[in-house]
Each structure stands twice: as structure tokens, then as C-alpha cells.
Amino acid sequence: MAIKDKTINDLDVALGAPEHAKGLVGRFEQGTLRIPDLFLPNTSGGEEQDSNMKEWKTLSENEIADLATRLRDLDWSWQMTDVDALAARFGWRVEATRPHSVRLDTGFGRASGSVQGYRGRANEIDLAVTGFTSETTATRADIRDAFVVMATAITGAVGAPTNSIPGEYAEVRWAGPDTTLRLIEMTSSIHLYLDTNAGLAVHDETVRLEAEGVI
Template sequence: MRSSASRVRDFVRAAVRLDWSWTASDLDRLCAVTGWTVTRRSAYGATLATDLDVTNPTASVYTSQDELEYLSVVVLDAAMTGEPNDPDTVLDLFAALGIFMLDELGEPTTRTPGGEPVIRWDLPNVVVRLNTRGDSMVGLHLLSPEYQKREDHYDNEVLPWIRAEQQGGGL
């Protein structure tokens, strides 16, 4: 029986090797190679049942105008550690998975340290983000490169303007 950590590693390998088109057909192809199943589809996304040993073993997929934007899944949480809300354990698991992903994907594009660290890899056909969520879980996100470009534009151009306006100074 595979451990949950090896299932996470298998998922990462399968996800980055998938020839992403960022359409609905990607879900069926991803499920075929991972053993996950689509349990719900709607105009705004889908839910996938995963084989991960986490409290809620599902992945959320978000769509816009029939195009996939991103997939988000909790890959490690208190259910794996037996120690709820232990930030050191969650950070240790995050670090271990980050090291595996570094070996698998190469140097990350960005690293954001802090209480809720993020590591991001911009690959040709998929953006992979690994982050902690609070002190109880580690999330993995697969994003379309186009969606990530829009996110970056918002973070780098729009958000600073909004913050400056809120402070009354403008840019």
C-alpha cells in the first residue's frame, strides 16, 4: 500500500507531465493517470475525489468560460500527522514536499518566506504552487499559465494602486 506522501509525489509527477490544454478534457486525462475521479461538474468547475490521506480528500477545479483556470488540493494536513494545528509539523511536511518538488521540477521561479510560505514553479504548460494554509495544512495548486499571468498583473499592478488609494496617496 502506498503512503500518502508517495501518492502526493505520484500526483505531482503525473500533473506536471500531463499535456495540459486547460480545457475540461484535462480533468478526465488527469483522473485517468492519477486514479482520482470527478464527483461533480458545474459551469464554474468540478470536484475530484482523491486518494490522499487528508481530512477532506477532494480537489477543487475552477473554470471560466469553459477553460480550466486552476486546481487546488490539500495534500498534507493534521489527518496525516495526528497532531492538529501543530505549525512545526506542517512546516516540516511543507519543507519535505518542497525538497521533493525541487528535485522533480528544478529551481522554483519564486519563493515567498514567512508564516505561510509559498514556492512556485512556472513551467511551460503549468504553474505549480505549494503553500501552507494557516498552521494546519499544505496546499498544492496547478494553474494555467494564462491565469497566472492575470494573477501576477493583479498582484503587481492593480493591488499596489488599490493600497495606495486606500491610504489616500494614489500612485
């Protein structure tokens, strides 16, 4: 469900918008943030072609499997005040801290991860597992292929998915007793999430109500 165009701010960057789009106008659609084509990097070829298109960085199969396993087995307080210690354990760099969110560089550049929470308690860890690339037919195919490879690697590491949500922006979930891993294919990147089951239930209910036009 799309909402009206808005000015891209720091939080939007933390959710996956490219850094260069901050201050410009974009729109959120379910599962992704889309930037108007006018502001996307040049993908027409030649010297001006975005360097991310030439060498797209992704986690390897072993790296994504290891990360998923570590997240599945994560023993953590889920307190926002403990995000710095969590970041140190995983080798992430804290970029900005706010009461309900912490912006991270997880190895894929500025704002490539975040921890979100409410009233001091975290409910979601969001990690880019690929770099950001401009949207073209070719790169969409590359993203889908990488998504399938990563989902297969995670399945080999932690077991069969508990839920798969097909579509243009596919999602695969591995639910545990208290938390759920989610691999999500976005427009220009792939993200791996770890959500508390309580927080994910609220998210899913909100999505359902939006789809029904209730909110």
C-alpha cells in the first residue's frame, strides 16, 4: 500500500534509502522505499554509470549462513541501551543513536543497518546483506537470483522456512520461539531482519489492516 510522497530524512536512509537521496522527494511502498527515477544514479552506461552497478557487493553463501545462525542463536537483552555492545559483538559501527532507533554501518556503507525499538526495548534488527544498486531490469534479476541463493543458504544453516511470502518483493521467514528471521528482497538490495515475535505480530496486523483499507 503506497502512501503520499515525502521528503527523505535520516530515518528513511536508515530504512534503505540511498544517502544521496536525503532531502529529495520519494515514496514508501510495502517493503521498500522507491526514489523517483530522476534522482536515481545514471544506469545508461558509459563513464557516468554508477560504480555500484559494475561491482555489486553481497555477502557470500557462507557469510549469510553464519550471520543467520548467529542471529537465530542471539542471546541479548533487547534493550536499546545495549545496542552499542551488540554492534561491537557483530563488528558493526554505530552511526547515530536516538531514543527509538540506532543507525548502523554493517559493512555496506552508511545507514546499512538499524535497530528499532519502543520505550527503551528493541523489537527489530535490520541488516543490509547486499549493497545498494540502481533499479533496472538486469539488476532486478540479479537481486532475485541473489535472494534465492541466500534463502537456500540460510535454509541449509537453520532449517526449513516457516513461511514464504511470494511476490515482486519476496520474503522468507524462519520463526523461533521468541524471534523470527526474515530475508526480504527489496527494489535495490536485500535485507535480513531479526524481529521479536511480539513486534512482528504488530507489524503483520498493521499490514493486514492497511490491505483491508481499515487504516
